[in-house]
Amino acid sequence: MESHPWFVSSRRVLETVFPGDKRHLRLADLGCLEGGFAVEFARMGFQVLGIDVRDTNIKACDYVKLRTSLPNLTFVKDNVLNIAEYGMFDAIFCCGLLYHLDQPKAFLETVSSVTTKLLILQTHFSTDTVYSRLPFPLWIRKVLGKAAKNQDGKFALSSMSINEGLPGRWFTEFKDDKSFSRREELNWSSWDNRRAFWIQREYLLQLIQDIGFDCVFEQFDSLGSNIAESMLQGYYQAETRGTFIGIRTHTKL
Template structure:
């Protein structure tokens, strides 16, 4: 198995990527557990969570270990093989994986919560995707994603386009790969989009507004994964990272 990122401790004591930090100790994983515990403090087995574009299944495992009925959705063959290997080597009956595109999320829903980390900024129709996801998410949205700003921070670093308007939202285009790249080569790009050769990064303010407009009446950006030294890290690294965690919660 070729694990590119997720270091998961398996039941036999082995690790999927021993040279990397345990995913359970990663700041994003810790922040995710906090939000899930806040919104679903009790009876976690009664709630269903989807991990969209789950890569190698590490976050899915963390969510399942909390007790949630967890589904990891992943489209690439090599990545889903890693997920299935993890599933086979963990005693977690509440953990399942499906090979499919995230656009088919409606086939497996509805969900009480949706976790979308490292996927949203790979879509060329982010508004349409979030609209679909919102229709099938009953309570909580956790969106960990790159975004655009009207400033020039990060533009050269990520080779972003000038500001544009797409699907009625402000943002910038990001170029994933050459449009003439054969599909079999695209399949190997595990950290890129699956089909579209460019994607649209929504301006942060518009993204927050979109989440609210889709029925999540409590909307905020979660910053605690920048701790410790949060002030220094936000000042030094956050502006050029163009990446954040956005939370949407529906009223009871």
């Protein structure tokens, strides 16, 4: 995990915002899966709490913890919506989670209430552009065919809508009761809700500012050495997924 682009990118921000000794700093990894990122943050020196709702993931996390010498690493099985029950954090790492929620705004408001300094948000987003008008690779257009007219990127998203007062598109997580009943084994899916809302990119940036982070930006170095190509026709364009940073320049007490 130490060479994963998302971790390397996050480490750059963490080292910039929190230079020096980090043993007094708390970091929460929300939806931590098997705990890979959490381990690396603990190795940086942070007091790390990894939280995940699935039994299988927490068992994997516990296995990892037993085989590392990291007393500053803790895992808990819980819904991330309950993060406020675990106190205040200097930094929140939220990767691959926000786009699984049907009320992402309310969730980020909760996250902000327990974050004193830094939010690292790695997530899919939606755009106001119809997929078929984007210069995506030909093979994707061939696969999607006519369905591409109703899609943003390569994902089957709804037409533009408003949720929690924000523009975005809906994504169906579970198509029926059978798939919903299997959500424990479907790691890359939501938990409580059957569809999720992907906030439009511009309004996601605005939301981060509105909930209290006065320094807001999108971080692109995780895309690799060719940022332009990735944004024009590569990963960023096809996946509509990016890293969004919120920093409080005046630490919340």
